[in-house]
Amino acid sequence: xxxxxxxxxxxxDRFIEELIDLLKIPSVSADPAYKKDVxxxxxxxxxxxxxxxxxxxxxxxxPGYPIVFGEKIIDxxxxxxxxxxxxxxxxxxxxxxxxxxxxxxxxxxTKVHPEGAIxxxxxxxxxxxxxxxxxxxxxxxxxxxxxxxxxxxxxxxEEVGSESLGWxxxxxxxxxxxxxxxxxxxxxxxxxxxxxxTGLRGLSxxxxxxxxxxxxxxxxxxxxxxxxxxxVLTKMIASLHDENNHITIPGFYDKVDELSDDERAKxxxxxxxxxxxxxxxxxxDVYGEKxxxxxxxxxxxxxxxxxxxxxxxxxxxxxxxIASKAFAKISMRLVPNQDWQEITELFKKxxxxxxxxxxxxxxKPHHGGQAYVTxxxxxxxxxASNAYKESFGKEPIPQRSGGSIPIVALFEKQLKSKxxxxxxxxxxxxxxxxxxxxxxxxxxxxIKTIPLxxxxxxxxxxx
Amino acid sequence: xxxxxxxxxxxxDRFIEELIDLLKIPSVSADPAYKKDVxxxxxxxxxxxxxxxxxxxxxxxxPGYPIVFGEKIIDxxxxxxxxxxxxxxxxxxxxxxxxxxxxxxxxxxTKVHPEGAIxxxxxxxxxxxxxxxxxxxxxxxxxxxxxxxxxxxxxxxEEVGSESLGWxxxxxxxxxxxxxxxxxxxxxxxxxxxxxxTGLRGLSxxxxxxxxxxxxxxxxxxxxxxxxxxxVLTKMIASLHDENNHITIPGFYDKVDELSDDERAKxxxxxxxxxxxxxxxxxxDVYGEKxxxxxxxxxxxxxxxxxxxxxxxxxxxxxxxIASKAFAKISMRLVPNQDWQEITELFKKxxxxxxxxxxxxxxKPHHGGQAYVTxxxxxxxxxASNAYKESFGKEPIPQRSGGSIPIVALFEKQLKSKxxxxxxxxxxxxxxxxxxxxxxxxxxxxIKTIPLxxxxxxxxxxx
Numbered sequence: 001x002x003x004x005x006x007x008x009x010x011x012x013d014r015f016i017e018e019l020i021d022l023l024k025i026p027s028v029s030a031d032p033a034y035k036k037d038v039x040x041x042x043x044x045x046x047x048x049x050x051x052x053x054x055x056x057x058x059x060x061x062x063p064g065y066p067i068v069f070g071e072k073i074i075d076x077x078x079x080x081x082x083x084x085x086x087x088x089x090x091x092x093x094x095x096x097x098x099x100x101x102x103x104x105x106x107x108x109x110t111k112v113h114p115e116g117a118i119x120x121x122x123x124x125x126x127x128x129x130x131x132x133x134x135x136x137x138x139x140x141x142x143x144x145x146x147x148x149x150x151x152x153x154x155x156x157x158e159e160v161g162s163e164s165l166g167w168x169x170x171x172x173x174x175x176x177x178x179x180x181x182x183x184x185x186x187x188x189x190x191x192x193x194x195x196x197x198t199g200l201r202g203l204s205x206x207x208x209x210x211x212x213x214x215x216x217x218x219x220x221x222x223x224x225x226x227x228x229x230x231x232v233l234t235k236m237i238a239s240l241h242d243e244n245n246h247i248t249i250p251g252f253y254d255k256v257d258e259l260s261d262d263e264r265a266k267x268x269x270x271x272x273x274x275x276x277x278x279x280x281x282x283x284x285d286v287y288g289e290k291x292x293x294x295x296x297x298x299x300x301x302x303x304x305x306x307x308x309x310x311x312x313x314x315x316x317x318x319x320x321x322i323a324s325k326a327f328a329k330i331s332m333r334l335v336p337n338q339d340w341q342e343i344t345e346l347f348k349k350x351x352x353x354x355x356x357x358x359x360x361x362x363x364k365p366h367h368g369g370q371a372y373v374t375x376x377x378x379x380x381x382x383x384a385s386n387a388y389k390e391s392f393g394k395e396p397i398p399q400r401s402g403g404s405i406p407i408v409a410l411f412e413k414q415l416k417s418k419x420x421x422x423x424x425x426x427x428x429x430x431x432x433x434x435x436x437x438x439x440x441x442x443x444x445x446x447i448k449t450i451p452l453x454x455x456x457x458x459x460x461x462x463x
Numbered sequence: 464x465x466x467x468x469x470x471x472x473x474x475x476d477r478f479i480e481e482l483i484d485l486l487k488i489p490s491v492s493a494d495p496a497y498k499k500d501v502x503x504x505x506x507x508x509x510x511x512x513x514x515x516x517x518x519x520x521x522x523x524x525x526p527g528y529p530i531v532f533g534e535k536i537i538d539x540x541x542x543x544x545x546x547x548x549x550x551x552x553x554x555x556x557x558x559x560x561x562x563x564x565x566x567x568x569x570x571x572x573t574k575v576h577p578e579g580a581i582x583x584x585x586x587x588x589x590x591x592x593x594x595x596x597x598x599x600x601x602x603x604x605x606x607x608x609x610x611x612x613x614x615x616x617x618x619x620x621e622e623v624g625s626e627s628l629g630w631x632x633x634x635x636x637x638x639x640x641x642x643x644x645x646x647x648x649x650x651x652x653x654x655x656x657x658x659x660x661t662g663l664r665g666l667s668x669x670x671x672x673x674x675x676x677x678x679x680x681x682x683x684x685x686x687x688x689x690x691x692x693x694x695v696l697t698k699m700i701a702s703l704h705d706e707n708n709h710i711t712i713p714g715f716y717d718k719v720d721e722l723s724d725d726e727r728a729k730x731x732x733x734x735x736x737x738x739x740x741x742x743x744x745x746x747x748d749v750y751g752e753k754x755x756x757x758x759x760x761x762x763x764x765x766x767x768x769x770x771x772x773x774x775x776x777x778x779x780x781x782x783x784x785i786a787s788k789a790f791a792k793i794s795m796r797l798v799p800n801q802d803w804q805e806i807t808e809l810f811k812k813x814x815x816x817x818x819x820x821x822x823x824x825x826x827k828p829h830h831g832g833q834a835y836v837t838x839x840x841x842x843x844x845x846x847a848s849n850a851y852k853e854s855f856g857k858e859p860i861p862q863r864s865g866g867s868i869p870i871v872a873l874f875e876k877q878l879k880s881k882x883x884x885x886x887x888x889x890x891x892x893x894x895x896x897x898x899x900x901x902x903x904x905x906x907x908x909x910i911k912t913i914p915l916x917x918x919x920x921x922x923x924x925x926x
Contacts, residue, residue: 030780091782094679160780187684201683205781214745216557218895220664220866221650223796224766225757227750230791231704231769237694238701282677285820287690294688303687306694307784308775313792317493317623318668318829319554320794320867321770321895328693329776331783333686357748366781403683404783432681432784 001451007139008447015447016107016118016440018048019131022087023105023120029065029088029160038156041087042066045134045154052134053141054152060172062164065156069175072141073149079461080149081454082178084411084419085130085185086158089122090432097434112191112428113439124438125431129184129424130154132446140451147458151178158185161205161367162407169414180380180457181411184446186401186423191441193271194392196384197421199299199400200408202334202371204344205307208351209362210236210326216312217322227358229326230311236354236361237328240304244290247304247332249350255337259300267295270397280428298402303333329366333402340368340406369406372419379460380418387422387452391445422446422453464914470602471910478910479570479581479903481511482594485550486568486583492528492551492623501619504550505529508597508617515597516604517615523635525627528619532638535604536612542924543612544917545641547874547882548593548648549621552585553895560897575654575891576902587901588894592647592887593617595909603914610921614641621648624668624830625870632877643843643920644874647909649864649886654904656734657855659847660884662762662863663871665797665834667807668770671814672825673699673789679775680785690821692789693774699817699824700791703767707753710767710795712813718800720836722763730758733860743891761865766796792829796865803831803869832869835882842923843881850885850915854908885909885916 008015027041028034042059045068049057054070065088073080092102100106105120118128133152140146153176155165169176186197212229213222242248259267272295278286288297297303311326313319332347334340348363355361374381376398388396401421408419424446430436471478490504491497505522508531512520517533528551536543555565563569568583581591596615603609616639618628632639649660675692676685705711722730735758741749751760760766774789776782795810797803811826818824837844839861851859864884871882887909893899 091778093776216896219768219770219794220796222761223768223865224751224764225749225761226744228768230772234697234700237697281689283821286688287821288687298685298688301687305682305686305691305785307682307782308777309693310773310777312771313556314771314773315554319770322768331682333683356750358746358750402686433679
């Protein structure tokens with residue numbers, strides 16, 4: 001693959017343009033208002049896969065948004081790589097905090113990305129990272145250097161729980177048969193510090209609704225005499241953490257996989273500056289569970305965060321009202337051995353039990369997924385490690401991430417193959433935030449690294 | 464005033480129509496979008512006062528919304544009644560919970576109002592109750608039975624803190640000179656249980672903004688490692704009440720006027736059914752400060768209620784985000800001797816002190832006012848009591864209300880006269896709530912009772 005870097009450099013302007021076109025379609029899966037755009041994005045991905053050299057591409061209907069499936073089978077006896085990615089994106093809210101419109105991509109230089117970065121919702125998560133694989137395939141098919149078979153499974157519901165994906169996999173195990181699953185939907189430590197994600201947290205996402213009186217009330221006439229749903233909801237949520245920021249839900253930690261002192265010591269060796277971390281977020285101090293470091297808190301420990309809260313009068317000015325209802329969206333990040341459905345049940349039972357008399361609580365589970373940890377002594381990991389070594393000139397660091405790709409644990413269970421998480425995003429890329437972006441250097445580096453994985457993996461597994 | 468009831472009955476259809484016309488103008492003072500409507504309402508009130516017989520009416524400019532001032536002076540040696548009311552209304556949110564549009568008044572029968580009630584924002588608070596005074600004046604001028612002088616001061620900022628009213632009063636003490644101030648902006652116990660409000664709670668209304676990281680963050684990558692502003696805000700708000708629902712702000716209760724056992728025993732004699740109260744609100748139990756009854760909790764005790772809370776993702780579906788900011792609107796109802804500005808300061812100081820490292824808190828005072836209690840052994844109260852006795856056939860019960868009319872304490876201080884609170888609304892009228900309404904029986908009964916106060920007050924104070 002000598003001409004790999006040359007091919008990427010010669011075609012990079014087109015690669016960037018094509019990604020920008022994809023980013024212009026607002027494929028927000030959470031909001032039904034964007035339904036047509038989500039479907040149009042699936043169509044665009046289908047066309048891109050065909051262009052890149054897939055023999056067959058289809059848009060597979062599901063109970064939800066469709067899955068784009070494509071494949072190029074060159075020899076049934078050769079190994080098969082299954083690429084997973086998603087074409088849907090997070091909502092852009094709060095829109096007013098974007099410096100440029102979220103669906104009008106622009107290239108700007110930043111301190112971290114002096115070569116420029118593409119600013120748009122989905123630039124990094126996951127359109128940009130998914131499209132690296134499409135362009136890597138193009139390189140391999142156009143230059144006759146594809147060493148093995150390849151399948152693509154690109155879904156449209158990752159940001160809302162991947163519900164249809166489980167349905168699809170169960171019904172298409174043969175079609176999806178593979179030797180390794182390759183995903184770029186995570187990050188790396190730094191541009192000069194390549195890393196491979198070896199662990200992901202699980203997730204349980206719920207919405208709660210607390211009802212007090214049957215109508216909004218005048219806070220003067222009723223204030224102090226009835227349970228105010230907002231006051232009560234804050235009390236209930238606050239009680240979910242104790243003074244050491246441990247989660248108080250009974251049974252929550254029962255199955256948590258505790259790391260050994262050795263493992264924790266090894267983790268602590270990864271390059272990390274708490275000062276730079278605080279500076280980047282403009283916070284005076286970090287905050288979290290007592291007894292754990294920042295990097296432990298956001299990777300090997302389960303957490304509970306309110307992702308949204310609302311109730312009462314939230315307009316301009318003042319309204320002296322006691323709301324009838326208050327709401328919150330709450331997500332828990334889970335670690336290996338915690339079962340997300342069991343945790344959802346524990347949450348529900350506990351939250352219902354702490355609602356005081358005079359209120360009624362409704363817990364609506366949204367979605368979830370299991371945590372995932374992969375060993376590093378496998379051939380899959382070694383092939384990836386070799387690819388990074390060849391591309392970056394140094395060995396990648398195995399890293400546990402705090403994020404969740406709920407479907408990864410399911411892949412292993414249903415498809416019986418290991419997943420390799422080759423992420424090229426950076427923590428500072430602001431995924432899920434206003435001004436999400438993806439470095440052009442990272443985008444091109446991904447395209448330059450992926451074919452090397454195909455090469456090493458085929459070499460190491462060829463029968 | 465023999466022909467009083469007859470006059471009201473003969474003109475009631477017109478009285479209702481005129482009120483409905485006034486209710487059609489959406490005079491929401493909290494929302495600048497309604498500015499023109501608020502100004503149009505002032506104009507409509509001016510015309511109504513002129514029609515009703517005022518010699519002069521003017522729209523007095525202020526730094527905010529104008530004050531409508533009208534008067535009819537028949538003899539400088541006779542006493543003067545100053546009527547206060549407001550032409551602005553609460554926001555109609557949440558609009559979706561109204562059974563009919565808030566600014567398209569309709570008459571419907573209810574269990575409590577079998578004679579019909581007018582449903583519209585402002586029907587009871589305060590357009591309907593204010594307009595009773597306009598129609599009472601019409602009766603007295605048209606039938607030549609006005610026994611004293613009368614002045615009207617109708618403002619447009621009551622629902623947002625009456626800021627301009629203080630400014631206006633300070634500059635117009637002579638113009639506003641009077642012997643008694645008459646207000647209908649409260650309620651009565653029941654249609655067969657007339658009552659006069661002898662106490663109002665004070666108010667301090669603040670908005671708080673809590674900032675954590677400088678941007679919204681991915682809750683997987685950062686969850687557990689940084690202070691989540693929503694989690695922290697719920698903890699801070701929850702901590703404002705202890706396990707007995709006492710407010711924990713240091714110094715908050717220092718000046719609270721504690722009632723004697725005798726006074727509390729007397730209060731407990733007022734007719735009240737806790738079962739009916741719970742049934743009307745569809746709650747299993749009441750909730751509040753330990754050691755006090757429901758009627759004490761909402762009248763003689765200070766309280767703290769969250770009136771609105773928001774932060775993070777509150778749209779459809781799920782977004783795994785840690786918001787950069789979280790907000791709440793909080794109001795405290797105060798009792799005699801608590802100074803609202805001092806309490807606002809105590810709140811601010813305390814709330815700032817409990818924000819953990821890694822967050823910044825901003826407390827923005829909105830508005831407030833002092834509590835008010837009036838004695839019942841005065842000539843003003845006796846005149847009102849006599850009026851009720853003549854109109855209802857039974858003596859009214861003196862009653863402390865939980866609501867606030869922040870300006871009442873200021874009236875006494877600046878204009879040196881007592882205020883009589885003759886309310887004709889009912890608790891079930893849903894003021895500040897969706898489906899606000901005002902019983903037609905109550906509206907007409909108010910018009911039939913007010914002239915009797917003029918009569919008794921003039922008789923009892925004439926030199």
